[in-house]
Each structure stands twice: as C-alpha cells, then as structure tokens.
Amino acid sequence: MSELLALRSHDFAACSAALGEAVVRLRCAALHEELGRIARALLASPQGSFTAADPLALQVPAARAAAPDTLHQEIRVEGHYYGCYQVAGRSDYDIDDRRHLASLAALTGTLLQVHSLAQRATHAYAQVEAQLAHQSQILDQIHESVLTLDPMGYITSWNGGAERLFGYTALEAVGRNILFLYADEDDSQPDLFAEQGGRMMEVRRRKKSGEIFWASLSLSPLRDLEDRRVGLIAYLTDITERKLAEERLHHLAYYNELTGLPNRTLFTRLVDQALMVAQRNELSGCVLFIDLNRFKLVNDTLGRRIGDELLRQVAGRFRAALREEDVVAHLSGDEFAVGLFDVRQHFEATTVAQKLQAALDAPFLIEGHDLRVGASVGISVYPQDGNEADTLLRMADIAMARAKEGHANPDHSVAFYSFDMNQGMHDRMRIESGLRHALGHGELMLVYQPKFEIGTDKIVGAEALVRWVHPERGVVPPSEFIPLAETTGLIVQVGEWVLEQACAQAAVWQRAGMRPFRLAVNVSAREFTESLPNRVADTLARYALDPDWLELEITESTLMHDIDRVIGIMDRINALGVALSLDDFGTGYSSLSYLKRFPIHTLKIDRSFTTGIPNDASDCAIASTIISIGRQLGHRVIAEGVETPDQLAFLRDSGCDEVQGYLYAKPLPAAGFEQGLRENWLLVG
Numbered sequence: 001m002s003e004l005l006a007l008r009s010h011d012f013a014a015c016s017a018a019l020g021e022a023v024v025r026l027r028c029a030a031l032h033e034e035l036g037r038i039a040r041a042l043l044a045s046p047q048g049s050f051t052a053a054d055p056l057a058l059q060v061p062a063a064r065a066a067a068p069d070t071l072h073q074e075i076r077v078e079g080h081y082y083g084c085y086q087v088a089g090r091s092d093y094d095i096d097d098r099r100h101l102a103s104l105a106a107l108t109g110t111l112l113q114v115h116s117l118a119q120r121a122t123h124a125y126a127q128v129e130a131q132l133a134h135q136s137q138i139l140d141q142i143h144e145s146v147l148t149l150d151p152m153g154y155i156t157s158w159n160g161g162a163e164r165l166f167g168y169t170a171l172e173a174v175g176r177n178i179l180f181l182y183a184d185e186d187d188s189q190p191d192l193f194a195e196q197g198g199r200m201m202e203v204r205r206r207k208k209s210g211e212i213f214w215a216s217l218s219l220s221p222l223r224d225l226e227d228r229r230v231g232l233i234a235y236l237t238d239i240t241e242r243k244l245a246e247e248r249l250h251h252l253a254y255y256n257e258l259t260g261l262p263n264r265t266l267f268t269r270l271v272d273q274a275l276m277v278a279q280r281n282e283l284s285g286c287v288l289f290i291d292l293n294r295f296k297l298v299n300d301t302l303g304r305r306i307g308d309e310l311l312r313q314v315a316g317r318f319r320a321a322l323r324e325e326d327v328v329a330h331l332s333g334d335e336f337a338v339g340l341f342d343v344r345q346h347f348e349a350t351t352v353a354q355k356l357q358a359a360l361d362a363p364f365l366i367e368g369h370d371l372r373v374g375a376s377v378g379i380s381v382y383p384q385d386g387n388e389a390d391t392l393l394r395m396a397d398i399a400m401a402r403a404k405e406g407h408a409n410p411d412h413s414v415a416f417y418s419f420d421m422n423q424g425m426h427d428r429m430r431i432e433s434g435l436r437h438a439l440g441h442g443e444l445m446l447v448y449q450p451k452f453e454i455g456t457d458k459i460v461g462a463e464a465l466v467r468w469v470h471p472e473r474g475v476v477p478p479s480e481f482i483p484l485a486e487t488t489g490l491i492v493q494v495g496e497w498v499l500e501q502a503c504a505q506a507a508v509w510q511r512a513g514m515r516p517f518r519l520a521v522n523v524s525a526r527e528f529t530e531s532l533p534n535r536v537a538d539t540l541a542r543y544a545l546d547p548d549w550l551e552l553e554i555t556e557s558t559l560m561h562d563i564d565r566v567i568g569i570m571d572r573i574n575a576l577g578v579a580l581s582l583d584d585f586g587t588g589y590s591s592l593s594y595l596k597r598f599p600i601h602t603l604k605i606d607r608s609f610t611t612g613i614p615n616d617a618s619d620c621a622i623a624s625t626i627i628s629i630g631r632q633l634g635h636r637v638i639a640e641g642v643e644t645p646d647q648l649a650f651l652r653d654s655g656c657d658e659v660q661g662y663l664y665a666k667p668l669p670a671a672g673f674e675q676g677l678r679e680n681w682l683l684v685g
C-alpha cells in the first residue's frame with residue numbers, strides 16, 4: 001500500500017510539472033488533450049479526458065451521476081467554472097483515486113486562473129501601448145500644432161505640427177520656456193499661465209527662421225489622473241493668410257489706395273477721437289480743406305498715369321511738411337484734408353496752410369514734364385465752427401471755395417470759415433507783409449525815452465523804442481506788430497535793425513562829445529541766442545562805439561528757457577562791457593534763487609505795477625518788494641510808466657533808484673531828445 005502511495009505521489013509531482021508546462025505552453029484543443037492525458041496517467045486509466053467550459057454556455061453543465069467505473073471532477077475556482085475531468089476504464093476506483101483527481105482538478109483550476117489573469121494583464125498592457133502609439137501618431141499627423149506646458153510655461157511636449165509650424169524639433173523645443181516663441185517682449189503675458197485656460201486668442205509668434213506670423217491660440221488646462229492642474233495644452237494654427245487678407249481689407253476701407261494716406265472715413269474717425277481729447281483738455285483744433293489748382297488740367301491733358309504720380313508726390317510733400325501728430329488725408333481726386341490739434345491760437349493754422357502751399361512751389365518732374373500745381377486752403381476751427389469732424393470738414397470746404405474765388409492768386413489763397421477769424425487773418429497777413437516791406441523801405445524808426453535818477457533828476461540813460469511809420473496808417477505802435485513779429489520770426493530782422501540803428505545814433509552822440517549814457521535796446525526771447533554776443537560786439541566795433549553807451553533790456557520770459565545757456569550768453573554780453581536789465585519784472589515767474597545767478601545790473605518794475613501806485617495796496621507792496629530784492633542783490637531798480645508826482649513820491653520813499661515815464665518825458669525822436677538835452681535835462685556824472 002505504502003509502495004503504491006509512494007508511486008502515486010511521485011506520479012503526482014510529475015503530473016503537476018507536466019500540468020504547469022501544459023498550461024503555460026499549450027492552447028485550446030492541444031491543452032485539453034494534454035490535460036486529458038495527464039488525468040489518464042495519474043489515475044492509470046485507459047480512458048480519460050478534459051472538457052473545457054463552453055465560453056458561450058450561460059450555465060455550467062449539471063454534474064452527472066458518475067457510474068462506478070467512471071470518475072468525474074469539476075474544476076471551480078472562486079465560483080468560476082473552468083471545465084471538468086473524466087476518467088474511466090477501471091473497475092476499482094477508490095477514495096484515493098477520487099482525492100487524486102480532486103487535487104489534480106484543484107491545481108489545474110489554480111493554474112488556469114493565474115494564467116488567465118496574467119494573460120489578461122499582458123493583453124491590457126499591449127492594448128494601452130498600442131493605443132498610445134496610435135494617439136501619438138495621430139497627434140503628429142494632424143495639421144495643428146499641439147504642445148503642452150508646465151505651470152511655469154516650460155514646454156513639456158511638442159508635436160509634429162509644432163515642428164512644421166515653428167521649425168524647431170521637439171528636441172530643441174521641449175524644456176524651453178514658451179516665451180522664446182513670442183514675437184515681441186511686451187507680448188508676454190505672465191498671467192497667462194495662471195489662467196484657467198479654455199480661451200482663444202490671436203497672437204503673433206516667431207519661427208526659428210525669425211519670421212513673425214499670426215496664429216490662433218487656444219489653451220486648455222492639462223490635468224493629471226487626480227484631476228489636478230499640471231499645465232496647459234496649447235493648440236496653434238497659422239492664420240497669417242487670413243490676417244493679411246483682413247489687413248488688406250482694412251487698408252482698402254481706410255486708406256486711399258493711390259497715395260496710402262488715410263481716406264475720408266479714417267480721417268473723420270481720427271478727427272473725432274482727437275476732438276474728444278481736445279474737449280477734455282480745453283484745446284482748440286483746426287481742419288484744413290485743401291484743393292489742388294490745375295490738377296484737372298494735368299490729368300486731362302497728360303493722362304491718368306501722370307496724374308496719379310503727381311498726386312502721390314503731392315501727398316509725399318504734404319506729409320513731409322507736417323508734424324508727426326498732424327493728421328493728413330486724401331479725400332478724393334485732388335482734395336486733401338489736414339487735422340491740427342495742439343494749436344494754441346487758431347491763426348497758427350494759417351502758418352500751416354502757407355507751409356503746405358509752399359511745399360508745392362517747386363515744380364514736379366514727372367516723365368520729362370515740368371508740372372506745377374498750387375492749392376487753395378479753407379480752415380474751420382473747433383469749437384467755434386463745429387464739434388464734429390463731418391461738420392468741420394464741410395465748413396472748411398466752404399471756406400476753401402471762398403478762398404479760391406476771392407483771391408487774385410488762388411495758389412496763395414487761405415480762408416477761415418468764420419468771418420471774424422478771416423478778418424483777423426487778413427489783418428495779420430497784411431501786417432506781416434507790410435512789416436516785411438517796412439524793413440526794406442525805411443518805414444521803421446526809433447524813439448528815445450530818457451531814464452532819470454531819483455534825487456538828482458539827471459538822465460542816466462534812455463530806452464530806444466521802435467515805431468513803424470506807415471505811409472497810410474501813420475505811426476503804428478509796437479503792440480500791434482511786435483507780438484506778430486515774434487510768432488512769425490520776423491522779430492529777428494526787426495531786432496537787428498533796432499540794434500544797428502540805436503548804435504548808429506549813440507555813435508553820433510559819442511562823436512559829438514556827449515558824456516556817455518546808456519541807450520537801452522529791447523531784445524526779445526527769440527533773439528537771445530548764442531549768436532547775440534558776437535552780433536553786439538560786431539555792431540559796437542563797426543560804429544567804434546564805447547560799450548558804456550549800450551544796454552540790453554531782456555524780458556523775464558527769456559529767462560524761463562535753459563537757465564545755464566541763458567547765463568552763458570549773459571556772461572559773454574557782460575564781458576563786452578554792455579549792461580543788462582530785466583524788463584517787465586514781476587510779470588513772469590522768475591524764481592528768486594535763479595535771479596541771484598543772473599549777471600544783471602537793473603531790475604525794471606513793470607508799468608502795470610506803477611499804474612496802481614499809490615492807491616492799490618498790492619501794487620505798492622509788489623513795487624516796494626521788488627525794490628528791496630534789487631537792493632539785496634545789489635541791482636539798481638527802475639520804475640517805468642511813472643506818470644504822476646504821487647507815484648514818484650512813493651517810489652522815492654521806497655528807495656527806488658531811477659524812473660522812466662510821461663511825468664518826465666515821452667519817447668521822442670532823436671532830434672526831440674537832443675533838444676531836451678540842450679534845453680531841460682542834465683546828464684548824470
């Protein structure tokens with residue numbers, strides 16, 4: 001018995017090994033066949049088989065009642081039915097046989113279960129792998145570029161679309177910060193990475209080649225298995241084509257195709273925007289309507305090609321004549337418009353209109369033709385004439401038509417829409433051209449007003465004041481032409497003439513043996529340049545005039561520019577021996593700390609303060625303050641516009657040094673001044 005058992009257990013070990021081998025290596029019928037063979041061997045039976053569970057059967061076949069010469073054993077593991085063994089052919093199956101078959105079945109069940117689990121896992125893994133390979137293949141094939149970023153903006157993946165779009169391989173891109181693809185620095189939005197994603201935008205990006213392109217970018221959050229945000233997925237498509245088409249459309253809608261200047265639509269928009277700003281800042285603005293003269297003739301006789309080229313060149317000259325911030329538009333055909341917005345005085349628009357007309361003076365050389373066109377300009381003013389671009393343009397158009405009609409030379413015709421402004425402009429233009437004429441035709445003259453020392457009543461000097469003796473209007477006071485001469489720049493020529501004339505007169509008196517007194521010449525801010533000291537030195541030399549004879553009166557406004565430059569010029573004038581006085585003192589805003597640094601001899605109390613003395617308390621206070629400042633800084637102080645003995649008394653009591661005014665003498669021509677010296681006045685010294 002024990003021998004038999006030993007034999008059986010040896011058989012069982014061998015069978016187990018064979019069983020393991022079969023389950024791992026064999027499949028289906030071959031496996032079933034082998035399992036049947038192992039059962040026959042184990043139970044030394046001539047017959048025996050393994051029947052696998054029918055995978056399609058819904059129910060496990062019911063156990064059959066075994067015949068005495070047959071052993072039957074089902075295989076079940078954890079409720080799962082795998083099949084059954086059946087052996088037969090012996091008549092003496094006993095309990096041990098049954099136990100052996102049960103053990104074989106149990107072992108078979110366990111092996112089949114483990115094997116099927118392992119197989120299922122392998123299968124699932126292979127499936128996942130295949131799926132991933134598919135996905136990355138799809139990702140690489142699709143046209144869009146898809147990339148992923150970590151929360152700091154570092155690239156974590158980069159598909160084939162991105163390689164094709166940007167020109168960087170995944171190897172070059174992954175690990176770098178996304179910012180390296182941005183077209184410009186200020187494009188970077190650091191908050192982009194903090195965003196929740198899910199947004200679409202149009203952005204500009206840079207390719208490896210350096211080319212900038214437009215892309216539509218959509219971002220969505222990238223999440224891990226636990227649904228935590230771990231970055232962003234970015235999808236980009238090149239939309240440069242569409243953008244360019246849009247830009248072309250925009251250009252067609254807002255610009256004149258021929259000249260590239262804004263068209264009427266854009267002009268109206270830009271002007272309306274500027275008017276809103278002007279309104280907020282209480283500024284005024286002007287619209288100029290420009291119509292070319294003789295353009296139609298060129299176009300009709302020489303043909304459209306030449307006409308077009310002419311318009312292009314006119315547009316170029318207009319653009320070049322204007323400042324960056326001025327808006328210039330090509331409305332249609334031979335009509336242009338300009339918007340000016342930081343004008344302080346509306347008459348500045350006249351200067352711009354004349355500049356545009358002057359820009360057309362030189363002939364246009366086109367295909368061998370020497371072409372000349374001119375322009376008539378109409379001007380409307382915001383807010384007087386309207387507060388909308390459309391209205392202003394219409395008014396300027398009407399003004400242009402009037403300018404063209406009412407002018408002998410339409411190429412120099414400029415008109416305002418408003419009657420008053422038009423009148424004012426004509427007056428100014430008349431004065432300006434009249435003054436030019438006056439300079440060349442000896443219509444200017446100087447008058448001299450003496451300055452007296454308080455206490456001695458002797459003459460310390462005289463101020464030279466310019467007069468314009470107009471052939472029809474008589475004597476024109478400087479208040480009518482000096483400010484205009486300052487805005488147009490004519491003041492420089494006027495100033496040169498005055499200095500020349502004053503020195504010539506002083507030289508006459510010097511030669512006549514008079515004791516020197518200072519002849520003061522007014523110098524405007526625009527004349528106070530680096531070249532002034534040399535001009536003064538030249539003039540003195542030319543007339544062999546002693547510098548004791550000359551003084552320059554500069555206004556406080558001159559000092560408000562570049563202080564160090566002004567002081568430099570002053571020092572050079574002083575070095576010539578010419579004195580400096582500060583005119584209109586108290587009307588500007590000279591800071592006292594600067595005043596100390598200016599090398600001047602005299603402070604001149606402005607006439608507006610003298611007028612209020614002695615009744616206006618604040619004028620009195622200002623006058624006496626100026627006097628004490630002058631004293632402390634070691635300057636002499638003179639009061640101008642002294643007309644009454646009361647004024648004189650107050651000034652004397654306050655310690656003022658000198659006076660000038662009608663109380664003593666009005667400005668007189670040289671002969672009258674000489675007569676005064678002979679008959680009434682004594683020179684100091």
Ligand code: C2E
Binds near residue numbers: 643
């Ligand atoms: P300003 O330099 O302050 O000249 C003083 C002005 O006060 C002169 O006026 C003079 O005639 C006037 N005046 C003097 N005493 C009296 C008085 O008692 N009562 C009144 N009511 N007026 C008095 P004017 O000649 O009309 O000159 C006005 C301004 O024109 C001058 O003021 C000066 O700023 C400018 N100006 C005159 N001549 C020249 C010049 O040659 N060059 C420059 N750049 N400016 C000049």
Ligand code: MG
Binds near residue numbers: 463522
């Ligand atoms: Mg003066």
Ligand code: MG
Binds near residue numbers: 583584604606607
């Ligand atoms: Mg003055």
